[in-house]
Amino acid sequence: MTKRDYYEVLEVEKTATADEIKKAYRKKAIQYHPDKNPDDKEAEEKFKEAAEAYEVLSNPDKRARYDQFGHAGVGGAAGNGGPFGGFSGGGMSMDDIFSMFGDIFGGHSGGFSGFGGGSQRRRFRGSDLRVKVKLNLKEVSTGVEKKFKLKKYVECNHCHGSGAEGSSGVETCATCKGSGSVIRNQQTILGTMQTRTTCPTCNGEGTTVKEKCKVCSGDGIVHGEEVVTVKIPAGVAEGMQLSMSGKGNAGKHNGVAGDLLIQVEEEQHPDLIRDDNDLIYNLLLSFPTAALGGTVEIPTIDNKVKVKIDSGTQPGKVLRLRGKGLPSVNSYGVGDLLVNVSIYVPEALNKEEKSELEKMENSDNFKPNTSVKEKIFKKFKNFFD
Template identity: 60%
Template structure:
C-alpha cells in the first residue's frame, strides 16, 4: 500500500515554514500519544505516521529530497520503512517539547521516561599526551601513566555525606529524582513531571556533608593507568579509554581518558606514513667500487650491498622494515636514499690523484649514457 503524502499527514501545505510544521506536529503528537490512547493500535499508527512525516519535513535536506523524489528520496533514512521504534521517535522531540524527556510535561514521561527519572551525572573527560619512540610505535607498547584526576572520596565512599545516617532516600520523590502533578485540561487529565526540587534529581538527600569533600563526593587523587597502545599509531592520533576520566559525583558514570599520541624524533630515521626513510652517505670510492655497509633500522642494524657504479639519489628498499598499519598485518618498507659525500678539503696527495682521475675516460660524463634523474627513479619505484 502506498504511503500518504507527508504534507497531508501533518495538515500543512508545501509552502509551510518550519514553525508551521512544528506546530502541526505538536498537535498531532498530543492527540495520538500512546499514553493518552492506551491499547489503541490505530492511534499508535497515526502517532508513528506523524513522527515520520515530521522527521522528513523538519530537515531541510530531507524535505528537499522528498519534494523532488517523493518517498523514495529518503529511503535510506531511519524512518519510512515500517521500522519505526518508539524510542527513536521520542529521541527526536527535544526541540518540540523542550527537555530530556519529550513528553514529560504532558504525560508524565510514559514510555519515554526510560527508568525512574533519577538524574545520573557523568564525570568530565581527561586529556593526556603520551610520547612514543619510533621503536614503540612500530611494535606497540604498554605504558603505565600516573594521572591526576578527580576520584571518589574514600572518607564518605563517594556519597558526599558525613555518615550513613546523613544519606538517605529523598522523602519528596521517594528516590525517583522527579515529582509528578496531575492537572485537568481540555484534553483530559494530564500529568506533568519535573525535577525534584529537594534532591535536584539525585534521588537522595544529604543532611550533613562530608568534611573532606564538602558534600561533592569527589577529591583530587592519582591513579596509575595501564595503556595498551597498538602498533602503527601516528602523531596527533587520539585513543580513548572509557571510564578512566574524572569520577562523577554521587556514584555517577566516570568520564573518559583521551590519549593524544606524540612522536619522538628519531636520531637517524624519518617516518613517512608506514615507510621509514634513511639518508645514507657514502664516499666516492665506495660508490665507484661498491661495498657492503650497515645501516640502522627499527629492529637494529642491517647490512646492505652497494653495487659498483652506484649513483647519487639511488633508492634501496628493505622490505618489511617499516611501520605496520594500525590493526593490520601490512607493514611498510625502509627506503635508503644513497648520497655521495664530497670532501670540502683534500690533501696535496689526494689532489694529485684526483687530477689524474679527471683525465681518465671512465671519469668523464658520457652523453646519452647518463643515469636517470632522481625524480625519475622515485617515480619508477612507486610505480
C-alpha cells in the first residue's frame, strides 16, 4: 500500500516549525488514541501512521533526507516498511510508541493510559467490583438508597498502603532514579535510536521497598470489608449499569482504587407490565359492565384508582391514565398507565342465563353492525401488519 505524505498525515505545511509539527502530532494522537477509539482498527492505523510521520519529521536529519528523497530517503519506500517496519506485520509495538513519544504531552495525560509515556510514574489500579440490585416498581418510580456490605481489598492500616515496614521502608529506585522508566539504545540501519521503557526494577513506580510490610507482605492492601451506600436514581431499568468511582478494590502501593459497578434488575409486578416509561394493565371487564358502563378499580404503583367505564365499551379499547407511569431516568417527564380492555365471556351458564341470552341474541342491539365490524377488522389488520 502506498504511504501518504508525512506532512499530509499531520496536516502541516512543509515549512512547519518543529513546534508546529509537535502540536500537530499531539492533536492527531489524541484524536486517534486507542483508549478513545476501542476496537477501532482504522483509528489504530491512523494513530500509528501519525507516530511514524512524527518520528521522521521531528528528527532534523531524517526530515532533511525525507524532503530530498521522500520515503526512500528514510528507508520507508512503499511496501518496504520504514523506521517502524511500516506498521504492518512487525516493527514497533504500541507500547514502544507511547514510551518514545509520551513526553511530548508534558505529563497531561487527559485520562489516556499511554499519554505521558516514561515521564510519569506508574500507579497500580485496583480491580472493579460488580454487584446486582433488584428493585420493585415502587423503588424504580421514586429512586432508593441501597446498602452493600462488600468484601474487597482495602488499604493496609499497618503500612498505610506503602507496602513497606516502617516509615523509611520505601526508597527511590536506584535503576531509574525515581522516574519509573529507563532509556534503551537500539541499533538500526539509521543509527542509534533511543526508546524509553518501563523500569524493570520498580515496574514503573519509581520506588522500591527495602523491607516488606509484615501484615500485607509488601502489597499495601489486605482483605477487608466496607459498607457502601448507593443512591439509585428514579427511572432506572432492567440491565442498566451504574458506577461508583473509587469504591472497588484498592490498588497496590497506594494506587488508584477500582470502581463499583451496580447491575440493575427489576422484580416483576403482579399486575403491571413495564414498557419503557409507560405501564400496561390488562383489564378484564364483565359483559354487563362493558355493555351498561360502570366504575372499576385500577391498580397503580402507589394505590388503586377508580376509572369510569362508558356504556358500550368495546374489547381492545385502551384507556390512558396520564402521569401514572414511571419517570425518565433523565428527568424528562413521566410515562402513562395504559389500560387494555378485554371482555370476559363466561365458560358455563345455567338454564336461566342461557334463556336470557337467547332472547337478547335476536335483538338488533346485540348484533354487531357494519361500523363495529370494520373497527375490529382494522384492529386485527394493524396487529398483523
